[in-house]
Amino acid sequence: MRNTEDLQMEMRVHGQEGVYDNVRDLNVQQKNELKAKGRVVQILMVLQLLLSLILLILLCVLFIFCSSMMIKVTEMESTINNDLRNGIADLLCGKDWKFYNVSCYFKSSSEQTWDSAKQACQDMNARLVIINGDGEMEFLRKFSGSKDRPWVGLKMEKSNIWKWVDGTSYNSRKFWQKTQPDYYEGKTNEGCAEMRNEDSPEDDYGLNDVPCILMSKYICEKASP
Numbered sequence: 001m002r003n004t005e006d007l008q009m010e011m012r013v014h015g016q017e018g019v020y021d022n023v024r025d026l027n028v029q030q031k032n033e034l035k036a037k038g039r040v041v042q043i044l045m046v047l048q049l050l051l052s053l054i055l056l057i058l059l060c061v062l063f064i065f066c067s068s069m070m071i072k073v074t075e076m077e078s079t080i081n082n083d084l085r086n087g088i089a090d091l092l093c094g095k096d097w098k099f100y101n102v103s104c105y106f107k108s109s110s111e112q113t114w115d116s117a118k119q120a121c122q123d124m125n126a127r128l129v130i131i132n133g134d135g136e137m138e139f140l141r142k143f144s145g146s147k148d149r150p151w152v153g154l155k156m157e158k159s160n161i162w163k164w165v166d167g168t169s170y171n172s173r174k175f176w177q178k179t180q181p182d183y184y185e186g187k188t189n190e191g192c193a194e195m196r197n198e199d200s201p202e203d204d205y206g207l208n209d210v211p212c213i214l215m216s217k218y219i220c221e222k223a224s225p
């Protein structure tokens, strides 16, 4: 039989073991809590990174959108200004006249010989159109259309020299179609210039020499107000 001292000793030993177990459990619990907190912090950091990334992408998209809108607004503003300026200029040029650069242009609906066309323009305080540059040529290409071959103010003199209606000589190949002037019906017969576009390639748009007695529409030009 165990005596009282043995029992007391056994109780002390078991008591200490219980305390050690409790301390060990406490340490494990604390470690698990720390691990859990660490994971939460990691998740929060990843979320923060993702949010920053999304915000950055949104800012970039917004910047691109705003830049593109600014370009469109500027283009629209420029178009509106040009349309407004041209619209006002058209009004100043008068009914049936079209403004371009520094001149007003009129294309007839009736057909005349070259000399009659020249006179008709003079009767409107204008003259048959004189082509001064590539810009004006491009404007006239659209203005004269593809179905008509309107007269322009260029005629061959006796000395085979082409002259504009203001008296200036024109011996350049510029503005003529590639194969023109060809004096198809002889130099004495084919001496007035028409604007030709129909049935010809885009790059071969230009002047053609034809007999002055042909009946054609015509384009007049006068200085803009």
Ligand SMILES: [Ca+2]
Pocket (backbone or CB within 6 Å): 103, 129, 130, 131, 132, 136, 221
């Ligand atoms: Ca001109």
Ligand SMILES: [Ca+2]
Pocket (backbone or CB within 6 Å): 180, 181, 182, 183, 184, 190, 208, 209, 210
């Ligand atoms: Ca010809």
